[in-house]
Amino acid sequence: MKLILTLTSPFARKVRIVMSEKKIEYDTQEENPWIPDTRVTEFNPLGKVPVLVLDDGGTVFDSPVIVEYLDMVSPVHRLIPESVRQRIQVRRGEALADGVSEAAAAIFLENRRPEAQRSPEWIVLQRRAIDLGMKAIADDLGEKKWYMGDTYSLADIAIGCALGYMDLRFPEIDWRTTYPNLAKFEERMEQRPAYKETMPPR
Ligand SMILES: N[C@@H](CCC(=O)N[C@@H](CS)C(=O)NCC(=O)O)C(=O)O
Helix, strand or coil: CEEEECCCCHHHHHHHHHHHHCCCCCEEEECCCCCCCCCHHHCCCCCCCCEEECCCCCEECCHHHHHHHHHHHCCCCCCCCCCHHHHHHHHHHHHHHHHHHHHHHHHHHHHHCCHHHCCHHHHHHHHHHHHHHHHHHHHHHCCCCECCECCCCHHHHHHHHHHHHHHHHCCCCCHHHHCHHHHHHHHHHHCCHHHHCCCCCC
């Protein structure tokens, strides 16, 4: 199996952590999705990473579909529970975290455009998604160890990736002071080799 990725993508990091926690071996191929002649479209018509390329050449995207596939094919360390209620709760946590990452990426890309082309209104909407999304994650987590209580799951991986991405792109946003429970959560994530080994390069 091969993962098409960028090393800064929080969505690719989520998949890499899942692979590592489940002890799945894979190759990587770095591809820049933001250049006109990107090779990512050879694997995903939408031109986005991550993409998982299977040994038979089949492709799997986007990241929620990839992690569901991996959790179904490998029984080692299940990260998505079987019961409908718990499963939906985990996926809700993942959706919140991915949404924060998406909004952060949207602001980062908007700020890379020439100043005259930027939309302050768009940035305000994305910033609201980040703020309300992080608050919802912090409220859901409360003082629990993990999003689902005592059981580490895909939701925790996605939340860790969103927090790491905030640090990478917006170090000036002091979410640790606003949400001390998320700060403690991230310290717990940092004790996991899979999380530590996939820190985005600065
Ligand atoms: N929903 C997608 C989001 C993937 C995504 O937005 N990836 C970014 C990199 S972080 C990308 O490839 N962007 C290229 C583009 O938007 O053209 C997933 O979870 O895989």
